[in-house]
Amino acid sequence: MAGVMADFGNFTHAVVRAIPSSLAKEALRMNVSDVDLEKAQREHEVYVGVLKQKLGLEVIELPADESLPDCVFVEDAAVVCGDTALITRPGAESRRKETAAMQRALKELGLNIVEMSDENATLDGGDVLFTGREFFVGLSKRTNQRGAEILADAFKDYAVSTVPVTDGLHLKSFCSMGGPGLIVIGSSEPAQKALKIMQQMSDHRYDKLTVPDDIAANTIYMNLPGKGHVLLHCTPEEFPESAKVSAHTHTHTHTHTHTYR
Amino acid sequence: MTTEVGSETEVKKEPEKAEEQPAAPEPPATNQTDEAKAEEAAEQSNESPALATDSAEAPTEAKENQEEAQPADNATGQEGEDPPASPPASEKKGISRFLPPWLKRQKSQSAVGPKESQVTPKEEGGVVLVKEEGEKAEQAEAEQTSLTTAAEPQVEEEQVKGEENKETEEGGEEKKDQEERLKPEGGHYFIKSPLKLTKKVKMVMCHVTMLDGSQFPCEVEKRAKGQYLFFKVCEALNLLEKDYFGLSYKDNADQMCWLDPTKEIKRQISNASWQLAFNVKFYPPDPSQLTEDITRYLLCLQLRQDIASGCLPCSFVTHSLLGSYSLQAELGDHDPDEQRLDYISDFQFAPSQTKEMEEKVVELHKTHRGMTPAQADTQFLENAKKLSMYGVDLHHAKDSEGVDIMLGVCANGLLIYKDRLRINRFAWPKILKISYKRSNFYIKIRPGETEQFESTVGFKLPNHRSAKRVWKVCVENHTFFRLMTPEAPTKAKFLTLGSKFRYSGRTQAQTRQASTLIDRPAPYFERTSSKRISRSLDGGSHLWALGNFISFFMYFSQMRLHFLIPQSGKLRVQGENIYVRHSNLMLEDLEKTQEDVLKHQASTSELKRSFMEATPETRPSQWEKRVQETVVVEEIRVAPKGSVTITTPEVVVAVETEVEKPKEEVIEEVKEEVEAQKRSVSVSSDSHSESEEEAGEYHPQVTVSASVDQIKEEPEKEEAKDHEEPDQVAEPVAEPESLPEVEVDAMPSPAVVEETPVAEPETALVAEEKEEEEEEEQPRVNGDVSHAETERIPQVICCSEPPVVKTEMVTISDTFAAQKTEIATKEVPIVHTETKTITYEAAQLDGSGDGEPGILMTAQTITSESLCTTTTTHITKTLKGGLSETRIEKRIVITGDSDIDHDQALAQAIKEAKEQHPDMSVTRVVVHKETELAEEGED
Numbered sequence A: 001m002a003g004v005m006a007d008f009g010n011f012t013h014a015v016v017r018a019i020p021s022s023l024a025k026e027a028l029r030m031n032v033s034d035v036d037l038e039k040a041q042r043e044h045e046v047y048v049g050v051l052k053q054k055l056g057l058e059v060i061e062l063p064a065d066e067s068l069p070d071c072v073f074v075e076d077a078a079v080v081c082g083d084t085a086l087i088t089r090p091g092a093e094s095r096r097k098e099t100a101a102m103q104r105a106l107k108e109l110g111l112n113i114v115e116m117s118d119e120n121a122t123l124d125g126g127d128v129l130f131t132g133r134e135f136f137v138g139l140s141k142r143t144n145q146r147g148a149e150i151l152a153d154a155f156k157d158y159a160v161s162t163v164p165v166t167d168g169l170h171l172k173s174f175c176s177m178g179g180p181g182l183i184v185i186g187s188s189e190p191a192q193k194a195l196k197i198m199q200q201m202s203d204h205r206y207d208k209l210t211v212p213d214d215i216a217a218n219t220i221y222m223n224l225p226g227k228g229h230v231l232l233h234c235t236p237e238e239f240p241e242s243a244k245v246s247a248h249t250h251t252h253t254h255t256h257t258h259t260y261r
Numbered sequence B: 001m002t003t004e005v006g007s008e009t010e011v012k013k014e015p016e017k018a019e020e021q022p023a024a025p026e027p028p029a030t031n032q033t034d035e036a037k038a039e040e041a042a043e044q045s046n047e048s049p050a051l052a053t054d055s056a057e058a059p060t061e062a063k064e065n066q067e068e069a070q071p072a073d074n075a076t077g078q079e080g081e082d083p084p085a086s087p088p089a090s091e092k093k094g095i096s097r098f099l100p101p102w103l104k105r106q107k108s109q110s111a112v113g114p115k116e117s118q119v120t121p122k123e124e125g126g127v128v129l130v131k132e133e134g135e136k137a138e139q140a141e142a143e144q145t146s147l148t149t150a151a152e153p154q155v156e157e158e159q160v161k162g163e164e165n166k167e168t169e170e171g172g173e174e175k176k177d178q179e180e181r182l183k184p185e186g187g188h189y190f191i192k193s194p195l196k197l198t199k200k201v202k203m204v205m206c207h208v209t210m211l212d213g214s215q216f217p218c219e220v221e222k223r224a225k226g227q228y229l230f231f232k233v234c235e236a237l238n239l240l241e242k243d244y245f246g247l248s249y250k251d252n253a254d255q256m257c258w259l260d261p262t263k264e265i266k267r268q269i270s271n272a273s274w275q276l277a278f279n280v281k282f283y284p285p286d287p288s289q290l291t292e293d294i295t296r297y298l299l300c301l302q303l304r305q306d307i308a309s310g311c312l313p314c315s316f317v318t319h320s321l322l323g324s325y326s327l328q329a330e331l332g333d334h335d336p337d338e339q340r341l342d343y344i345s346d347f348q349f350a351p352s353q354t355k356e357m358e359e360k361v362v363e364l365h366k367t368h369r370g371m372t373p374a375q376a377d378t379q380f381l382e383n384a385k386k387l388s389m390y391g392v393d394l395h396h397a398k399d400s401e402g403v404d405i406m407l408g409v410c411a412n413g414l415l416i417y418k419d420r421l422r423i424n425r426f427a428w429p430k431i432l433k434i435s436y437k438r439s440n441f442y443i444k445i446r447p448g449e450t451e452q453f454e455s456t457v458g459f460k461l462p463n464h465r466s467a468k469r470v471w472k473v474c475v476e477n478h479t480f481f482r483l484m485t486p487e488a489p490t491k492a493k494f495l496t497l498g499s500k501f502r503y504s505g506r507t508q509a510q511t512r513q514a515s516t517l518i519d520r521p522a523p524y525f526e527r528t529s530s531k532r533i534s535r536s537l538d539g540g541s542h543l544w545a546l547g548n549f550i551s552f553f554m555y556f557s558q559m560r561l562h563f564l565i566p567q568s569g570k571l572r573v574q575g576e577n578i579y580v581r582h583s584n585l586m587l588e589d590l591e592k593t594q595e596d597v598l599k600h601q602a603s604t605s606e607l608k609r610s611f612m613e614a615t616p617e618t619r620p621s622q623w624e625k626r627v628q629e630t631v632v633v634e635e636i637r638v639a640p641k642g643s644v645t646i647t648t649p650e651v652v653v654a655v656e657t658e659v660e661k662p663k664e665e666v667i668e669e670v671k672e673e674v675e676a677q678k679r680s681v682s683v684s685s686d687s688h689s690e691s692e693e694e695a696g697e698y699h700p701q702v703t704v705s706a707s708v709d710q711i712k713e714e715p716e717k718e719e720a721k722d723h724e725e726p727d728q729v730a731e732p733v734a735e736p737e738s739l740p741e742v743e744v745d746a747m748p749s750p751a752v753v754e755e756t757p758v759a760e761p762e763t764a765l766v767a768e769e770k771e772e773e774e775e776e777e778q779p780r781v782n783g784d785v786s787h788a789e790t791e792r793i794p795q796v797i798c799c800s801e802p803p804v805v806k807t808e809m810v811t812i813s814d815t816f817a818a819q820k821t822e823i824a825t826k827e828v829p830i831v832h833t834e835t836k837t838i839t840y841e842a843a844q845l846d847g848s849g850d851g852e853p854g855i856l857m858t859a860q861t862i863t864s865e866s867l868c869t870t871t872t873t874h875i876t877k878t879l880k881g882g883l884s885e886t887r888i889e890k891r892i893v894i895t896g897d898s899d900i901d902h903d904q905a906l907a908q909a910i911k912e913a914k915e916q917h918p919d920m921s922v923t924r925v926v927v928h929k930e931t932e933l934a935e936e937g938e939d
Helices: A037-054 A098-108 A145-154 A189-201 A240-249 B007-023 B028-047 B054-076 B086-098 B105-112 B121-148 B152-182 B186-191 B195-201 B226-237 B293-309 B316-331 B355-366 B373-384 B464-482 B508-515 B530-536 B540-564 B569-591 B594-602 B604-614 B620-631 B655-660 B667-686 B689-698 B700-728 B735-746 B768-777 B784-791 B803-819 B822-850 B902-916
Strands: A013-017 A058-062 A078-081 A084-087 A112-115 A128-130 A134-139 A159-164 A175-179 A182-186 A207-211 A220-224 A228-233 B203-209 B215-221 B245-250 B256-258 B275-280 B393-398 B404-409 B413-418 B421-427 B431-437 B440-445 B455-460 B634-639 B752-758 B855-865 B869-880 B883-894
Touching (some): A013 A037, A078 A128, A084 A145, A134 A145, A145 A159, A145 B421, A159 A189, A175 A189, A175 A220, A175 A228, B203 B226, B316 B373, B393 B464, B431 B464
Parallel strands (some): A134 A159, A159 B421, A182 A207, B752 B883
Antiparallel strands (some): A078 A084, B203 B215, B245 B256, B245 B275, B393 B455, B413 B421, B431 B440, B440 B455, B634 B752
C-alpha cells in the first residue's frame, strides 16, 4: 500500500458552484470596480467545460445561492487533503453559510468531514497552500491563528506553518503550486517576502516560478490519472507576460483557461 | 594430570586444597598436580562462567589464585615473591558483598559442575574482583563506545545476551553459594579487613525501561558512568547501531533528560530508584539507511511509543496504516480465520483508539500479505518518517513577549511552534551560535542576504535547567546531524565560563560509516509489542528475560552454523582460531593479575564482540590480519635456565592494521574502527565470557548443558537475586578456588611478556617501574590489588622457557600459522604459544599431566594511575622444564584529548615498550581507542 502522504495524489473530482447574480452588486470586493456578470458567467462555463471535457474530471456543480454572493469561490469553503475535508469558517461573516452546501457535497463523496466549530476561528481556503508535503497558512484578514490551529489538528501528518499576509486578500492571491515542489509566485514585494518566509519555514526545498503578475500566480495544478501533470492558468491574453514564463517552463503543461474570478 | 575427567571434580578438590595449602607449602610434585587441577578448574570455571561474568570472575579468580597460590609457589621452592595474601584476601571477601550478581556468575558455573562442593571457590573470585570491575567496566565501556562503531556490533550482541543469561543465572546460584560459603569458610576470611573493599564495591541496581516496555534490571557500580549502563543495555539488546539511542531519566521536575554517558550516573540521576529508559535519541531522517533490521525494529518500537503517547501526531489514516504494519511485523499475515478483533485491541495504535480505527487497521493488514516483519518495519518507517513531528524534540518556552511556544529540536534545526503551528524555523546553517544564560536560551542568527547584522533570538525557558537542557539537545543534534566528526570539547581553562559540554558520541556520518562495517548475520530478535507484554504478563521483565535467553541461544546457534558452514578450510580455521584465541586468552587472563583480568573482563562485551567478529563471514584474509594485529606487540623473552637469554625477535608491528581498514576515506574513523577490531580481538582472548561458548563447543555436554539449565532458570533468579544480592554478595567467598587458578596461570603461561598498550593516542607506555610507583601513590584507585601486587617484584625477569611447552605450541601454532600469512613465520613461536595454549586449553586438562606444567614462580600485577594514564602491568614468571618464562603484559589506558596522532602514539608506545625491555620481544599490541567525553562545565 502506498503511503498515505503521497504528495498530491490523483485528482478525480472537482466541485464548483454557479455564479449568483448577486455577485455583481453584493459580493465582497477588494477594490471598487464593476463586475461584468455576464462575462463572469461565460468564463465560468468555459472553466467547467475544461474540467469536464478536457480533463475528464467528475465535476460536481453546486447551485448558486443568491443569498451568498461570493458562493462561487468554493475554494474558501473547504480544505481537502487525503480523505479528510476540513469545512472552514470563512473570515467574512457573510460567507459563513457557504460551507453548508459544500459540506454536503463532500460528505457524499465519502470524505471524513471535520468542522471548524470554534467561534474564534476563521479560515479561508484561499489562505491555505498545500505543497504536497506541508501546509502554509496565510494569516490574513480572513484567516486567524486559531483557524490555522484547527487546520493543523485536522491534518496531523503535516507541518502547518503560518505566513503573515499583510497585502492582498489571501495567501494564494499571489502564489500557488505549479507542480510537485514548484511554487508559482508573483513578483510583487509582498509575494516575494512571503515566499522567503515559506522557504525558511520549510524542511523541504521548493523551486519557484516567478510570474510578473501576482494574479497570474493563481494557478491550479493537478495530477490526473490519465493525463499526467496539468496546470490550469490564466489566459495569455489576460496576462501575456506571465503566460510566457509558464509556457517556457512547463513543457508538459496543458494550457487551459482559468479566467474566472 | 588428568584434568580431563571433569572440571567439577577438580573444582571440588581445589577448594579443599586451597585451604590446606595456605598453611604449608607442599612439595613441588604435589603442587604441580594441584596446579594442574587448579588450572583445569580455572579453565572450566572460566568456560562455564560465561561471558558476562568474565570480567568479574576472571579477575577474582586470578587474584585469588595469586593470593592463595602463593603458598604453593613458595613451596615449589621458587622465590616467594608473592606477598602474603591473607590481608588482601580478607578485603576481597568484604568486597564480594558489593559485587553485583553477574560478577558472581562464576559460581553458577561452578555450580554446574561441582554443585555440592562448590562451596567457596567460585564465589571468592567474583567477590574479589568487584572493585576492579567497576574500573574496568568503565574502561570497557569507553572502549566499547569507541569500538562499537564498526566491529562492536557483533560482539556487543553476544555479550549482551551472554551476560544477561549469565548474570541472571549466576546471580541466583552465586548468592546461594556465597551464603553457604560464608558460614563455613567465612570465619577465616571475614577476619581480614573487609572495610577497604567494601567502600569501592558499592553497587546499585538500575532499572531500565526498554522500548518494548519491559524492565531491564542492571546492577552497576555506584560510580559507574552513563555509558557503562548504556552499553550494558545495548548488549542486552544485541544492538550495534547504538549511536541513535540513549538512556533517559526524569529529573526532579519530572523532565526527561538524557543521561550523559561521560558522567557518573549518580551525579545525574536524582531519583533514588535509578529508573531510566532506553530511547531513541537521534531519529534518523532516513531509516532505510540504517544497516540492521534490529535497529529499525527498535526505532519502530520507539515510534509506536511516540505515537501511542501522542508525542507524534498522526492522522486517522496514518494511525491505521502504521498500525497495520505493526500487525504485519508482529503477527505476520492476516489470518482470515481470526475474525474477532480481540487480538487487535491488545495493540495500541493511537492515543485514543476507536473500533473504527481497529477495523481500518485490519483492513489494511490484509493488504500486507506476504510482507516479512523487516519489510513491514521498513514500510512503517517510510511512512512515519514523513510525519512532520518525526524526530522533533519539543520543549516548552516563551518568546520574548511571554507567549507560550514550543522549541522543537530536530535534525534540520530548531523549530518554533505555537500550539500546533510552526511559526518559525532556524535551520542549523542559519544558526551561528547557541547559548543559554540563566533560564534564557539564545540563538544567534546568520544575517540574511539583505541583512547586515547578525541577530539574536532569545527564548525564555521555565528555569535554568530546562534552558541548559535545550541547549544541550541542540548541541547534540547539531553535532550528530550536521558535523562529520564531533567537535572537540573546549579545553578546560581556569577562567572559562560556560559549559564545556560537547557531544562526544559519534555523528551520524560516523555511525553510518561504522555501520558499513557491520558484518554479522542478522541477529535474531523477538518482536513484541510492549502493550501486549504488559497486558499479558504481570512481570514484563520475566518475559523479557526469557525472550532474551531465547534470542541468546538462537544467536549462538547461528554463530555455530557460521563456524561449521564455512566449508572452506580457511573459514573453518578462522572459527577455530577464534575459539583458540579465546581459550588462550582465558589462560592468559588467569595468569594475569586481577587487575589485568578485570580489565579484560571489564569488556565482556568486547570479548563477545571479538568473538563475534571473528565468527561472522569475515574473509579469511581479514581474520588473519586481525589476528596479527592483535598479536603484534607482545614481548616474549625466553631464557634458558642458566643465564642464557633467548630473545625472540618478533616485532610484528601492527602494520596489518592499515590493511584491514575498509575505507581510507575517513581516516579518523577508520582508525578507530580498526582499533576497535583489534581491541575486540584481544579482548576476546582475554575475556572469559566467551569461554563458556567455547567450552560449549569443546565440551558440548558439560558446558552446554550447564548453560542451558542456567538460562532457563535465569529469568526467575534474576529478579529475586537482584534484589537480594547487593547485600549478600559481599560475603567473602572462595578463596580456595583462587589457588587452583593461580596454578593454572603458571602452567599455561610460557614466559611471555605481553605489552598491551591500549592505544590511546597520546601517551606512550610508562615504564613498569614507574607504573608501580604510581600505583602506590594511588592506592585507592586500584584498591587491594595494588597493595598485594606492589609487594611483588615489579620488574620483568628473564626466564627460561620450557622447551616442551614450546614444542606443543608449535604444533598447534603451525596450523594456525599456516593460515596466517607472514606472522606465522616470525611470530609463530609466540603466537603459537598463545594459540597453542588456547587450543590445548581444552586438551590441557588431559595433556597437562604429561606435558610439563609450568610452575608459576611469580605473578604480579601492578597498576598505576596518573591523571591521564592508567597502566597495568602484569608479570608472570613460569618455570617449565628448567626454563623460565617471563611474560609481561602491559595495559596502558591513556586518557586525553582526541586530537592526537594515533599512528604516532602507537608507534611511540611500541617504541617505548621495546626500549623498556630491550631483551624482550613484542608479541602483541592491542590498540584501543577510547574517546573520552568532556565533562560539562559549569551549569
